[in-house]
Amino acid sequence: xxxxxxxxxxxxxxxxxxxxxxxxxxxxxxxxxxxxxxxxxxxxxxxxxxxxxxxxxxxxxxxxxxxxxxxxxxxxxxxxxxxxxxxxxxxxxxxxxxxxxxxxxxxxxxxxxxxxxxxxxxxxxxxxxxxxxxxxxxxxxxxxxxxxxxxx
Amino acid sequence: xxxxxxxxxxxxxxxxxxxxxxxxxxxxxxxxxxxxxxxxxxxxxxxxxxxxxxxxxxxxxxxxxxxxxxxxxxxxxxxxxxxxxxxxxxxxxxxxxxxxxxxxxxxxxxxxxxxxxxxxxxxxxxxxxxxxxxxxxxxxxxxxxxxxxxxxxxxxxxxxxxxxxxxxxxxxxxxxxxxxxxxxxxxxxxxxxxxxxxxxxxxxxxxxxxxxxxxxxxxxxxxxxxxxxxxxxxxxxxxxxxxxxxxxxxxxxxxxxxxxxxxxxxxxxxxxxxxxxxxxxxxxxxxxxxxxxxxxxxxxxxxxxxxxxxxxxxx
Numbered sequence: 001x002x003x004x005x006x007x008x009x010x011x012x013x014x015x016x017x018x019x020x021x022x023x024x025x026x027x028x029x030x031x032x033x034x035x036x037x038x039x040x041x042x043x044x045x046x047x048x049x050x051x052x053x054x055x056x057x058x059x060x061x062x063x064x065x066x067x068x069x070x071x072x073x074x075x076x077x078x079x080x081x082x083x084x085x086x087x088x089x090x091x092x093x094x095x096x097x098x099x100x101x102x103x104x105x106x107x108x109x110x111x112x113x114x115x116x117x118x119x120x121x122x123x124x125x126x127x128x129x130x131x132x133x134x135x136x137x138x139x140x141x142x143x144x145x146x147x148x149x150x151x152x
Numbered sequence: 153x154x155x156x157x158x159x160x161x162x163x164x165x166x167x168x169x170x171x172x173x174x175x176x177x178x179x180x181x182x183x184x185x186x187x188x189x190x191x192x193x194x195x196x197x198x199x200x201x202x203x204x205x206x207x208x209x210x211x212x213x214x215x216x217x218x219x220x221x222x223x224x225x226x227x228x229x230x231x232x233x234x235x236x237x238x239x240x241x242x243x244x245x246x247x248x249x250x251x252x253x254x255x256x257x258x259x260x261x262x263x264x265x266x267x268x269x270x271x272x273x274x275x276x277x278x279x280x281x282x283x284x285x286x287x288x289x290x291x292x293x294x295x296x297x298x299x300x301x302x303x304x305x306x307x308x309x310x311x312x313x314x315x316x317x318x319x320x321x322x323x324x325x326x327x328x329x330x331x332x333x334x335x336x337x338x339x340x341x342x343x344x345x346x347x348x349x350x351x352x353x354x355x356x357x358x359x360x361x362x363x364x365x366x367x368x369x370x371x372x373x374x375x376x377x378x379x380x381x382x383x384x385x386x387x388x389x390x391x392x393x394x395x396x397x398x399x400x401x402x403x404x405x406x407x408x409x410x411x412x413x414x415x416x417x418x419x420x421x422x423x424x425x426x427x428x429x430x431x432x433x434x435x436x437x438x439x440x441x442x443x444x445x446x447x448x449x450x451x452x453x454x455x456x457x458x459x460x461x462x463x464x465x466x467x
Binding site: 117121129137139141 | 280
């Protein structure tokens with residue numbers, strides 16, 4: 001990408017989440033619990049051209065290195081995402097997201113009659129299964145519509 | 153069975169099931185041997201939904217083991233109506249009782265309860281989820297009539313919301329059982345149960361017409377289609393009428409067919425079936441006592457193995 005096309009500036013230290021499916025960047029921030037109130041510098045690029053994905057989103061978080069377990073939950077909505085850890089403007093680590101066994105406190109159960117939707121003092125918990133996730137409480141299976149149930 | 157709680161049928165292995173059913177057989181053969189076995193312990197009956205037979209059956213089973221029972225009473229008259237969470241309710245009750253039987257209108261309620269207490273929790277029905285103690289008595293009934301292998305079972309009626317169906321279908325995957333599911337299209341098995349069946353490699357054979365499979369069946373498990381599942385009452389009457397059986401329907405059945413129903417029935421099994429050799433639903437209901445005695449005995453033993461050895465234990 002040439003200089004005049006550069007939409008988002010480089011970061012000095014922090015994490016770049018790249019190759020996020022177009023339109024999912026805000027969901028990525030929601031899952032990571034980043035809403036600006038932490039004072040971190042955050043840049044978001046949406047629907048930028050990508051050789052691999054056609055259009056992609058990317059998220060840059062200045063001043064925070066995200067751990068693998070923090071980012072693995074992103075695999076549910078951005079399975080192609082790459083995680084770059086940046087120190088002094090250099091990428092020092094580059095990882096793919098991997099599917100976790102379970103995700104807790106990220107999704108709401110689509111079953112309105114599930115006990116987790118009844119004001120009980122519990123986090124939702126889903127087992128990650130072959131083609132989606134499954135509620136640990138009511139066994140409801142959630143497949144293609146995962147992003148609609150992000151609740152963080 | 154090495155379980156602390158009984159929450160869903162998916163947690164039960166073939167060995168778990170057979171261990172409880174073996175014990176139920178022993179209880180049925182010699183109830184006196186189990187009388188008073190758990191004297192001095194307390195069972196809490198927590199029914200957040202109306203229940204007659206499950207509540208009475210657990211109460212009777214407990215008392216035959218010498219277990220005293222305390223009953224939460226109707227939800228309307230309890231602190232639940234003041235907005236208390238289930239998590240708080242069971243944590244309080246844990247201080248009163250050595251085990252808890254829970255029925256609740258929300259799916260997953262028993263899973264949640266078991267996370268908050270250390271005493272055994274038995275799921276006596278969670279919404280349209282599971283009803284595993286019913287499944288144990290269903291399996292006991294099938295076992296005593298046919299055995300549990302080389303079996304063809306037809307499950308008919310409301311397969312979508314029927315929690316006894318969900319637990320039974322899952323538990324049967326532990327055995328050499330072919331399952332046929334007979335229902336209107338709108339009340340087919342839900343995705344969650346299909347998932348469990350697929351996981352075990354079980355084949356799902358679905359029918360809209362009982363006649364297609366009746367001659368092959370060893371067991372026909374009938375469930376009630378409820379009026380509230382249909383937005384339109386005429387549609388309910390039209391559909392429900394197709395899933396009723398009577399003595400004439402069963403003329404095409406094999407001689408040794410066992411007809412079961414978790415009860416209560418309304419009119420899905422006509423009264424003229426009661427007098428046939430096929431009818432086993434009252435026997436099935438009565439099996440609730442030895443099976444729930446065996447279940448309580450097992451869970452209390454798991455929770456406190458030393459206490460179950462009796463007064464002779466040298467301390």
